[in-house]
Amino acid sequence: MPNNQPLNKLLLRHDTWRGRNPSLRKHVVATGNNSLDKLLLGGWPVSALTELVSQQDGIGELSILLPTLKHYTGEGKLCVWLDPPYQPYAPALVNAEIPLDKLLVVRSKDSREWLWAAEQSIRGNALLFAWTNRAQPRYAALRKLQLAATENLSPVFLFTSLAALNAHSPALLRIELESLKPNILSVTMHKLRGKVPGAKIQISLGDIITERTFLDRLPVNIHYPQEKESDYPLPLKHKVQQLNT
Amino acid sequence: MKKHTVKNIEQKKEIWLYIDFPLLALDAALADIENIKAESTIAVASVQKNVQRIVCCNSYAQAWGVDSDLSLSTALAICPDLLVLPRSLSQENLLLHRLALIAYQFSPVVIINDSGIWLDLSGCDQLFHGYSKLLQRLHRQILRLSVTVTTGIAMSPLAAQLLCGQQFQYYLPNEDEIHRNLMTTELFKLPGNQKQQNNFKQLGLENIGDLLALPRSALSQRFSAELLETLALLNGEKPCTFTRFTPPVEFSDEIQIPHGLYSKDSLLFSMKTLLQRFCVYLMARQSHCRKFVWHFEPLLGECQSMPINLSASNNNWSSLLTLSRLQLERLELPQSIEKISLFSDQFIDMPELSFDLFADQIALNNQASTLMDNLYARLGIDALSQPSMSEEHLPEKASSMSPPHRAKNTNYPTSKAPQPLWLLTNPVRIQQRNHQLHWKQPLTIVSGPERLCGNSWQTEQQRDYYLACDSKGARYWLFRESMNKQWFVHGLFS
Numbered sequence: 106m107p108n109n110q111p112l113n114k115l116l117l118r119h120d121t122w123r124g125r126n127p128s129l130r131k132h133v134v135a136t137g138n139n140s141l142d143k144l145l146l147g148g149w150p151v152s153a154l155t156e157l158v159s160q161q162d163g164i165g166e167l168s169i170l171l172p173t174l175k176h177y178t179g180e181g182k183l184c185v186w187l188d189p190p191y192q193p194y195a196p197a198l199v200n201a202e203i204p205l206d207k208l209l210v211v212r213s214k215d216s217r218e219w220l221w222a223a224e225q226s227i228r229g230n231a232l233l234f235a236w237t238n239r240a241q242p243r244y245a246a247l248r249k250l251q252l253a254a255t256e257n258l259s260p261v262f263l264f265t266s267l268a269a270l271n272a273h274s275p276a277l278l279r280i281e282l283e284s285l286k287p288n289i290l291s292v293t294m295h296k297l298r299g300k301v302p303g304a305k306i307q308i309s310l311g312d313i314i315t316e317r318t319f320l321d322r323l324p325v326n327i328h329y330p331q332e333k334e335s336d337y338p339l340p341l342k343h344k345v346q347q348l349n350t
Numbered sequence: 351m352k353k354h355t356v357k358n359i360e361q362k363k364e365i366w367l368y369i370d371f372p373l374l375a376l377d378a379a380l381a382d383i384e385n386i387k388a389e390s391t392i393a394v395a396s397v398q399k400n401v402q403r404i405v406c407c408n409s410y411a412q413a414w415g416v417d418s419d420l421s422l423s424t425a426l427a428i429c430p431d432l433l434v435l436p437r438s439l440s441q442e443n444l445l446l447h448r449l450a451l452i453a454y455q456f457s458p459v460v461i462i463n464d465s466g467i468w469l470d471l472s473g474c475d476q477l478f479h480g481y482s483k484l485l486q487r488l489h490r491q492i493l494r495l496s497v498t499v500t501t502g503i504a505m506s507p508l509a510a511q512l513l514c515g516q517q518f519q520y521y522l523p524n525e526d527e528i529h530r531n532l533m534t535t536e537l538f539k540l541p542g543n544q545k546q547q548n549n550f551k552q553l554g555l556e557n558i559g560d561l562l563a564l565p566r567s568a569l570s571q572r573f574s575a576e577l578l579e580t581l582a583l584l585n586g587e588k589p590c591t592f593t594r595f596t597p598p599v600e601f602s603d604e605i606q607i608p609h610g611l612y613s614k615d616s617l618l619f620s621m622k623t624l625l626q627r628f629c630v631y632l633m634a635r636q637s638h639c640r641k642f643v644w645h646f647e648p649l650l651g652e653c654q655s656m657p658i659n660l661s662a663s664n665n666n667w668s669s670l671l672t673l674s675r676l677q678l679e680r681l682e683l684p685q686s687i688e689k690i691s692l693f694s695d696q697f698i699d700m701p702e703l704s705f706d707l708f709a710d711q712i713a714l715n716n717q718a719s720t721l722m723d724n725l726y727a728r729l730g731i732d733a734l735s736q737p738s739m740s741e742e743h744l745p746e747k748a749s750s751m752s753p754p755h756r757a758k759n760t761n762y763p764t765s766k767a768p769q770p771l772w773l774l775t776n777p778v779r780i781q782q783r784n785h786q787l788h789w790k791q792p793l794t795i796v797s798g799p800e801r802l803c804g805n806s807w808q809t810e811q812q813r814d815y816y817l818a819c820d821s822k823g824a825r826y827w828l829f830r831e832s833m834n835k836q837w838f839v840h841g842l843f844s
Contacts, residue, residue, distance in 0.1 A: 163824035163842035167771050183718035185725075191772035194841060195739040195749035200769060209754060210735045211725055222725060229721030230714070284823025287796055 134260060137172025140306050144294055145278065149173060149260040153277035154251045156263045158270055158295070162190055164284035165310045169292075170234070170262060171201050177232045177259055178207035185226040186210045187235040188219060215239075220246050227253040227261055236264045244273055251275040270295065364586065365481075365503065365522070368510035369453065370466040371446070373498040375405045378442040379435040380496070391429050395422045396437035405437050445495070448627060450595045452491045454634040456484060460595040461507070466514075468507045468592070481522040489518045494626075504528050506586035512539050512558070532584075533559030541580060546573065558584070597635045601642075603627050604691035610649065611687045614678050617646070621674055624692040625667040635697065642694035644674065648684035656681055659731070661722040661755060669720060676727035722754055744813075745840060749773055767800040768817055770827040770841030777838035780828070789839050793818040793826060817843070 133148035142148050149155055159166040178184055184207055186193065195205055211226070213219040216239055226233045227250060242250075247263075254261045263276065270281065279296040293305045371377065375394040380386065393407035393416055402422035414429035426432055442465075450467055453460045456478070459470035471481065478484035485501075492499055502514035503523060512535050513528065523531075535558045537550045549572065555561050561569070562581070570578055582588035605620045621644070632639055644656040658673050726734055735751040742748040780789040787793040800815045812832040819825045827841035 161822055161824050162772070163826060163844055164822065165825075165844065167844035181714045183714075183721065185721075189772075191842060192749070192751060192775050193737045194745065194770055194773040195737040196745070197769040197771050198737060199739060205737050205739065206755075208737055209722065209725075210737070210751065211729065212733045212735075213729065214733075218729060222729060225724055225728075226721060229724070230717045231721055287819040287823050287825055289823070 134173060134176065136169065137176075138169065138308050140308055141169065141292060144292065144304055144306050145280075145297065146299060149262075150277045150297075151260055152255050152257055154247065154254050154261045154263060154275065156265055156269060156274060156276045156279040156296075158265050158267060158279065158281040160267060160281075160283050164282060165288075165290045166264060166282050167234075168310050169282075169290065169308070171203070173260065174232070174234075175202055178204050182207065182230070182232055182259065184208050184232040184234065185222075187222055187226065187233065188213055188238050189234070189236055190238060216242070216246075220249065223250055224253050227257045230257055230259070232259045233257075233261045234264070235262070237266070237269075241265060241269050241272055244275065248275045251277070364505055365471045366505065366507045366510040367457075367469045367471050367485075368463075368466055368502045368504075368507065368514055369449070369469070369492070370500045370502070370511070370514045371449070371497055372465070372500060373406050373408070374442050374445065374465045375437050376408060376435075377495075377497040378438060378445040381441065381445060383435075386433070390433055391416070391431055392433045392435065393425060394435050394437050395425075407432075445497070447595075448495060448630070449492060449497065451597060451630050451634045452495075453488070454595065454597060455491070455630070456488050461590070461592045462595050463511070466511070467595075468510065468590075471503075482520055485518070485520050485522075489520070491630075504532065506584060507590045507592070508541075508580065508583045509586070512584070533557065533562070537561060542577060546577060549573065597631060600693070600695035601628055601631045602691065602693045604645075604689055606689050607687065612685065614683065617678070617683075617687060617690060618671070618675060620690045621692075622667070622671055624690065625670050625674070628670070628692055628694065629667040632697070637697035637699055639670075639694055639697055641696040642670070642692060645689075645691045645693065646683055646687045647689040647691070648686055649688045651684050654681065654683055659723075659726065661719045661726070669723075673723050673727040676724060679728065680730065726754075745773060746775070746777070767815070768797070768843065770825075771844040772842040774840055774842075777829070777840045780837045780839050782837065787818065787828065787837055789826070791820050791822075793820055793828070795828070796825070815840070 132151045132153075133146065134151055135148040136142050136145065157166055174184060179202075186208060189210060193208065193210065198205060198208070209231075211222050213222050219235075219237075219239070220242065223233060223235050226235075250261065250263075267281075269279075274296070276296065277298055278294075281293040281295055283291040283293065285291060288310050289307055290310055291305065291307050293303070294300065295302050375396075376392065379394050380392070386392070389410055391408065391411040391414055393411050394405045395402050396405050397403075404416060404418050404420045404422065404425050406418050407416045407425075411425075411429060411432055414432070416425045416429050416432060420428075422434065426434070446462055446465075446467070450460050450462050453467050453469050457469040457471055457474050459468075461468040471484065475481045475484055478487060489499070499518055500514050500516055501519050502510045502512065503519060504510040504513050505525075505528065509528070509532055513531050537555055537557060537560075538547060540558065540561075550556075550561070553572075555564075562585075566578065566581075569581075579588065583590070603624055605624060607620065611617050611620070628639075628642070639660060641657060641659050644658070645653050646656070647653045656674070656677055658670070658677060660673075722734065731753060734754050736754050738750055738752040740748055740750065778789065780787055780793070782788065783792075787795070796817045796819050813829040814832065815827060815829045817825060818828050825843035826839050827843065828837055828839050830837050
């Protein structure tokens with residue numbers, strides 16, 4: 106008779122994932138976007154590390170997390186931004202209904218401090234947004250964060266560069282963010298337990314074009330110089346288009 | 351026959367506990383001394399009338415025949431291996447105040463005597479669910495300071511002192527028992543001069559019962575008024591007018607390490623002891639601490655200070671030790687530390703504990719405060735900041751980074767126009783190439799402008815803000831200054 110005891114012990118572990126486990130979908134928090142929720146089997150995985158691989162800054166990589174940030178800070182949870190690439194702009198955060206006193210920006214001096222601060226923040230039950238500006242953390246460091254995340258009751262977000270796509274990672278979720286059109290974010294799912302990688306969706310970041318568009322008075326060209334005008338269906342006024350052509 | 355009814359003294363108004371420390375001089379002398387063998391014969395000596403005399407000694411020395419008031423030379427002749435320590439009245443006083451702080455957690459009325467402490471326990475049983483539990487907890491707390499202790503309980507402070515036994519009492523005696531014990535107490539224990547004691551002997555009075563049996567008028571004729579006053583205090587007829595103990599307004603304590611400490615890890619044990627004393631002080635004051643300062647003093651060289659700021663109030667010694675340890679890692683200390691001291695004078699009153707339906711919020715706030723303190727202790731205050739908002743028009747003035755907990759009110763009206771999540775601390779001037787804006791790569795204006803005016807009465811600044819994007823879809827916040835027509839990038843729409 107086979108001895109199933111070691112296997113049973115293994116299955117009882119918190120960090121052991123079982124395929125086709127329906128309970129997996131319970132440990133998620135909604136992203137605020139239905140398409141993204143569908144792609145991620147319900148939302149951002151809670152108590153786990155999520156890697157967001159962004160081609161460059163400014164494409165909307167932070168905007169897709171604003172509903173999650175609003176949800177957790179609204180509950181009174183502290184959100185730690187570890188080594189963000191730029192200074193957060195307070196009026197924009199206030200517009201997004203994020204309480205500023207629940208945001209804490211932490212700057213580390215080296216990768217050792219970065220890892221310590223990240224682990225402390227996760228173990229301190231904070232919502233962590235960490236940027237890897239120096240170098241891609243090693244697998245052991247990420248494993249440490251993933252283990253710490255299992256004790257946290259919120260997701261842990263790691264913003265990495267394209268180089269991270271070639272590295273192994275213990276993160277439960279890894280998505281790539283790309284923007285081919287302004288205001289439209291392309292999300293490619295590279296890794297998620299329970300789903301075949303490669304799925305891709307496009308999500309809108311909301312209409313941010315203002316009504317007061319007096320571009321005809323500008324001394325600069327409003328069209329991109331390369332032959333990609335068709336990629337930019339900007340809601341320009343008829344007169345403006347005429348002037349520029 | 352008069353019927354005796356046993357009344358529990360709990361019904362009485364006053365219940366006094368006297369805690370005596372018969373070996374206070376020895377306990378104080380041994381407080382900061384380590385590496386003494388358990389079975390050593392130890393005594394404390396001081397100069398009395400130009401002669402070194404034993405003040406008190408431990409039980410091992412007593413077994414050799416050493417006793418108090420013995421001259422030092424005689425004591426050493428009896429017990430050659432006797433370890434003699436000098437008496438330090440200041441250390442005794444310090445120890446007595448530490449003990450009073452502990453006692454203050456159990457009763458609001460604490461009075462310090464020469465070598466003991468009085469506590470008025472009346473009504474204190476409510477908080478501790480009975481006098482027995484109170485006394486047990488009090489004893490446990492006192493034993494942490496490694497002192498020898500005996501107690502007496504009665505209805506007046508003086509009676510409690512006279513009834514002090516040989517051990518710590520865990521139960522409250524009834525009124526009859528106290529009365530019986532008091533009546534049989536020998537008269538030599540009663541405070542007074544030698545002449546008074548001689549008078550007692552001449553009259554054939556042996557115990558307090560004999561004295562109290564005499565009519566007061568007879569006593570007033572034979573003895574001084576002081577004795578009558580003493581008897582009034584003994585019976586509780588006269589209220590106690592001794593000065594009550596109150597915790598000092600600031601905390602300061604130190605530990606001397608004569609042999610020196612050479613590593614940071616070895617400092618932690620002494621720091622833990624000091625923090626435990628500090629937390630006893632905080633408990634007694636019913637306060638929380640906001641800031642405390644460590645001082646590490648080498649034998650030679652300058653003293654090193656290490657202030658610890660707390661984001662929220664705290665009076666838990668283990669978390670204070672964790673913070674101290676984290677900050678200690680960043681500190682460069684001299685080679686050997688001879689003295690560690692702890693000082694604090696910044697406190698806030700302990701908030702009243704109340705039932706809260708949303709206890710999760712309190713837990714979250716505590717977790718956030720602990721996390722901030724840990725990050726601050728390890729990374730330094732410069733590493734932490736919070737975005738804050740001001741009522742200014744120019745973005746770089748409207749948004750700034752402040753030290754934690756100094757973020758200003760955010761109830762300012764904000765623009766409805768799109769605003770970036772990232773702001774460049776200093777706007778970066780961008781070029782125009784063939785009428786095309788260029789920053790790292792060509793940019794295209796998507797929308798705008800939104801006109802922002804600075805403090806026009808100070809400097810004339812008028813900016814038109816635009817939203818631009820590059821070929822990869824990254825969106826930027828640009829502005830053009832109306833005066834010099836120059837373009838700048840000021841933010842990124844992340």
